[in-house]
Amino acid sequence: MELLKECSTATLSDDEQFAMLRQVIDDYERRESNLIQILHMAQAIFGFLPEDVLHFIGTEMDLPMSRIHGVVSFYSYFTTLPRGRHSVQVCLGTACYVRGGKKVLDSLKSEIGIDVGQTTADRRFTLEVKRCIGSCSLAPAVMIDKTVHKRVNPNKLQEILKLYE
Numbered sequence: 001m002e003l004l005k006e007c008s009t010a011t012l013s014d015d016e017q018f019a020m021l022r023q024v025i026d027d028y029e030r031r032e033s034n035l036i037q038i039l040h041m042a043q044a045i046f047g048f049l050p051e052d053v054l055h056f057i058g059t060e061m062d063l064p065m066s067r068i069h070g071v072v073s074f075y076s077y078f079t080t081l082p083r084g085r086h087s088v089q090v091c092l093g094t095a096c097y098v099r100g101g102k103k104v105l106d107s108l109k110s111e112i113g114i115d116v117g118q119t120t121a122d123r124r125f126t127l128e129v130k131r132c133i134g135s136c137s138l139a140p141a142v143m144i145d146k147t148v149h150k151r152v153n154p155n156k157l158q159e160i161l162k163l164y165e
């Protein structure tokens with residue numbers, strides 16, 4: 001899986017990515033009971049699950065698109081939109097919310113020009129919201145990739161974002 005994640009960073013051509021996906025589908029014997037695993041692998045290969053990839057899986061596995069869309073939309077792990085190089089997760093759990101998390105989120109939205117769930121056009125950031133990231137005593141907290149930034153306030157944001165190109 002890790003290897004596939006590295007491969008997904010655009011080092012493979014489209015044809016190579018689809019050939020790899022076909023191999024995955026073969027390895028899972030085209031069984032509907034393996035659809036979730038196949039979708040996981042597809043997301044590892046492509047980085048997300050665009051419509052043409054879902055269509056490919058449907059055709060190869062002889063499954064209706066409604067079945068595939070149903071699974072993809074049920075699990076929040078799956079994403080049909082491209083993700084940014086950096087994942088920005090603003091905590092809006094109770095402690096963070098009451099200590100200004102919402103203001104931080106609003107400032108972030110205007111700073112990077114996107115809404116929650118979106119990715120910047122340059123694929124630099126994807127903006128998300130979390131319910132608690134385990135740093136309640138140092139709220140409000142924002143996690144960028146694997147780093148938790150604590151006691152964040154809107155004035156600190158520019159400085160923090162500069163760390164992530």
Ligand code: FES
Binds near residue numbers: 131134140141
């Ligand atoms: S509520 Fe934000 S870290 Fe716990």
